[in-house]
Amino acid sequence: EAGVVQSPRYKIIEKKQPVAFWCNPISGHNTLYWYLQNLGQGPELLIRYENEEAVDDSQLPKDRFSAERLKGVDSTLKIQPAELGDSAVYLCASSLDSDIQYFGAGTRLSVL
Amino acid sequence: GDSVTQMEGPVTLSEEAFLTINCTYTATGYPSLFWYVQYPGEGLQLLLKATKADDKGSNKGFEATYRKETTSFHLEKGSVQVSDSAVYFCALGDSGGGADGLTFGKGTHLIIQP
Numbered sequence: 001e002a003g004v005v006q007s008p009r010y011k012i013i014e015k016k017q018p019v020a021f022w023c024n025p026i027s028g029h030n031t032l033y034w035y036l037q038n039l040g041q042g043p044e045l046l047i048r049y050e051n052e053e054a055v056d057d058s059q060l061p062k063d064r065f066s067a068e069r070l071k072g073v074d075s076t077l078k079i080q081p082a083e084l085g086d087s088a089v090y091l092c093a094s095s096l097d098s099d100i101q102y103f104g105a106g107t108r109l110s111v112l
Numbered sequence: 113g114d115s116v117t118q119m120e121g122p123v124t125l126s127e128e129a130f131l132t133i134n135c136t137y138t139a140t141g142y143p144s145l146f147w148y149v150q151y152p153g154e155g156l157q158l159l160l161k162a163t164k165a166d167d168k169g170s171n172k173g174f175e176a177t178y179r180k181e182t183t184s185f186h187l188e189k190g191s192v193q194v195s196d197s198a199v200y201f202c203a204l205g206d207s208g209g210g211a212d213g214l215t216f217g218k219g220t221h222l223i224i225q226p
Contacts, residue, residue, distance in 0.1 A: 004155065040218065040219075041218050041219070042116070042201050042203070042216025042219055043201075043214070045214070048212065056213065091155070100158050100161070101214065103148075103156040
């Protein structure tokens with residue numbers, strides 16, 4: 001069974017440019033999470049979806065970040081415009097009926 | 113709010129040494145507790161979990177006991193191997209098992225030397 005797939009693995013952009021990350025959760029998993037992991041820190045939750053509904057986006061900086069999960073499967077996280085401080089690893093995780101979370105390998109973003 | 117504190121790294125040990133990585137937490141209610149491991153270039157993987165006080169989680173020779181009285185969930189292994197080298201994260205979730213999202217510690221980088 002395929003795990004959580006994220007793409008791209010690495011992304012380098014200049015500040016003020018837009019960027020998007022994609023996540024394909026494990027088949028059948030209804031809950032999807034996006035986390036932000038800064039260097040030397042643990043992951044921090046950005047947003048949680050139950051199917052296609054964002055049930056917790058309280059930690060998502062909505063002035064520049066947006067996310068969607070169309071049809072309750074794949075999800076996209078977008079930053080527009082990116083700032084230097086957004087350089088980090090963006091992790092996606094999924095779970096079935098809110099059980100164990102399975103994580104993707106992450107997208108490492110560098111903003112120059 | 114909820115928080116997790118784990119020992120600073122890196123922790124360097126020789127093969128076959130005994131391992132302890134300390135983890136304490138602050139939370140309301142009765143959280144579930146987890147240890148995740150991240151090998152180089154890979155995503156976080158669940159190592160073990162405990163959902164109520166005095167539960168012991170175990171996997172791959174690692175174990176941790178949920179101690180409510182000391183709000184701790186220390187990770188232990190009796191004899192480490194080079195292949196255990198990784199970053200270990202302690203995390204807590206809601207009493208339902210982490211459905212609302214996990215709160216992680218900063219991670220402890222473990223280096224095992226042959």
